[in-house]
Amino acid sequence: MSAYHVLSYWDIVAASVFLLLNAVLSILLNLGLTRTLIVSALRMTVQLILVGLVLKLIFFAGSLLWTVLAAAVMGVFAGREIWVRQDRRLKGFWGPGLGAGAMLISGALVTLYGLAGQIRPDPVWQPQYALPLFGMILGNTMTGVSLGLDTLHTALAKGKSEVEAQLLLGRTRWEATRPFARQALRSGFTPIINAMAATGIVSLPGMMTGQILSGVDPQEAVKYQLLIMFLLGGATGLGVLGATFGSIWRLTDPRHRLRLDRLSGGTS
Amino acid sequence: MLIIDELKTSLIGPIDLTLEVGSCTAISGPSGAGKSLFLRAIVDLDENSGTIKLNGRDRNTFPAPDWRRNVSYVPAESGWWSERVEDHFRPTSDLVELLAAVGLEEASGWEVSRLSTGERQRLALVRALQLDPEVLLLDEPTSALDPPSVAKVELLLKERIATGCAILLVTHDPEQPVRLKASCFHMAGGKLREHDLHEAAS
Incomplete structure (x- = not known):
């Protein structure tokens, strides 16, 4: 090399x-x-x-405090981005809180898993590994979560009569919103699925290219890229699932009513 | 059978009303009086306070989906969540018979987007009747129908009343309560009051 x-x-x-x-x-x-x-x-x-x-x-x-602080700043910016990208948002604390929460929990979980389980730097939080990994995971999860929530909220606001028709036939809030949940999940998953399908044929991923340019054996670079892609896919999936079902939970209530009054934006 | 006591939302009420087994009750009143909101509140689709009992059992002891299967509401504008008509019906044994009773035996193979308003109205009624509810809340069930179809739907409703179903309907047709032998109420400004049929007719 x-x-x-x-x-x-x-x-x-x-x-x-x-x-x-x-x-x-x-x-x-x-x-x-x-x-x-x-x-x-x-x-x-x-x-x-x-x-x-x-x-x-x-x-x-090389301090844990600074590393965590940098990660927190990244999280705040990504959380804000999720909030901004939604046309209709949950009212109150839930608006910024739910999307950011789902992203941070799944992102942090998957990052820690990848660090502690596979990459194993010493110490485990070593910023040179932790921050770039967390950043990549956060970026992808952020895109997925914001797409999922935006799709869900728009669809629910437009589909009030469809949801209520099902509620009226004795279906639960989860059953009645299933078509909308499916739509939201599909739209949140699409970017990462497309990225996985195109990777290696249409484009060489940036991280892998970087490693190859800096002299790493392409096969080694591929292993790293695969590891990252699996972690990204996992984190995005968990984040989108959590955010979508969390938002459905918030937009309905235990008496199985649709609560669009908890959603902001032009009510149709 | 259904006893409504002090039912209230932020926009209507308080309303008291009792529906007897095998009875029909009609509500009329200007648009915006809160008739649809009243029906929505009974099935717990909007936040409300007050008590409602079905055969002595309090509404809050029913899970909401169970309540809505027993007390079924058919709104004026029905919702359709799938492209094909048949997806909106459960394959019960009485489905063919019900569709025939409203003159739409062929409809299950159709597409929702090609249904007329009147067809939607009748199909939404069939969908609710499949649940075999004890109480039926109907919001202008025949507003978009031609006279022969109105007769078919009313015949179907009379059969249900005869088997003990309690029906509460909102209607703008002054003859409909007479044909269904309904007791009449008038709603204005979110309040319900009893309506003397003879007085209104004169």
């Missing part, structure tokens, strides 16, 4: 040539994309440089 080639900052600048070319073309063709293109490129640059610094500090400090 060849040794790891260290990039200089000039290499990075040189790599941005084509992006700048796109910006120039956009000006010439009057596409109006220049601004957003430049702004997002700059934003990405600043964010990544900062994250690199922060991660380096945390790795260097």
Whole structure:
């Protein structure tokens, strides 16, 4: 295996040539994309440089407290993202709480399992392993949970008469909402299923590419990637299931009524 | 049989009403008076307070699904959760007979999206009758039907009354309570009051 080639900052600048070319073309063709293109490129640059610094500090400090704190910050941002991405949200504490809770519980559980069971760094919370893994798991679970909840809430708000028709025939709240639960679960699972199906044929996963570029044997990189994908799939599944059924539980009550009054957004 | 005492929601009530075995009761009143909300409250579909007893047994001792099988409500606008009509019916032995009684023997092979409003109304009634409820709450059950279909549905309802079912229906047709020998009530502003049939007819 060849040794790891260290990039200089000039290499990075040189790599941005084509992006700048796109910006120039956009000006010439009057596409109006220049601004957003430049702004997002700059934003990405600043964010990544900062994250690199922060991660380096945390790795260097090697303290459990800082690692947990960094994980908590990631969780808060991801939780907020779930909340923002829903058109109709649960009212009150449940709005941000349920989605974030489902994501954090399943994400933390699966991350700890992966760390303690398979990757086994010493100590187990070593930030160099824990944070990237938690980040990947959180990102995927976040996407799944927000899609699932958004689908569920929209469908329930539109399908009031369908749910109540079933309740009126003596079905339980779980039976009456089953078609909607199925819809929500399918939409929450779709990204991870698509990712698994396309991986390796259409695209080489970013993490695996990174490992190969940094000199790791491709077969070893594949093993790591598989491990990650299984963990991602597991965490996403648990998160979406928890959030969907949690939300159905909240949007119905023990007398098997549909409680759309606990949902915000334009009531139809 | 069904005794409603001080039934109240945030919008209607308090309402007292007693339905006897094998009786028919009709409620009329302007739109927005709370007639549908009253029926919804009886089947516990909206939050409400007050007591309701079926044959002496309190509603709260029934799990809600059991209650709704015994006291069945057919709303004016029925809900359909599957594309095919047959998915909405349980395969009970009386299904063919019930569909024939409302003039829709062929309907189980149809698609819901192609049903007319009147067909939906009759099929929703059949769906509820399959449960063999002791009390039937009907919200304008014949509003979208032609006169022959109205006659068929009323015949079916009379048969049920004869076998002991108590029916409470909301109707805007002043003749319907007469044909069903119903005692009449009037609802306005969320309150229910007894209605003298002779007075209304004159």
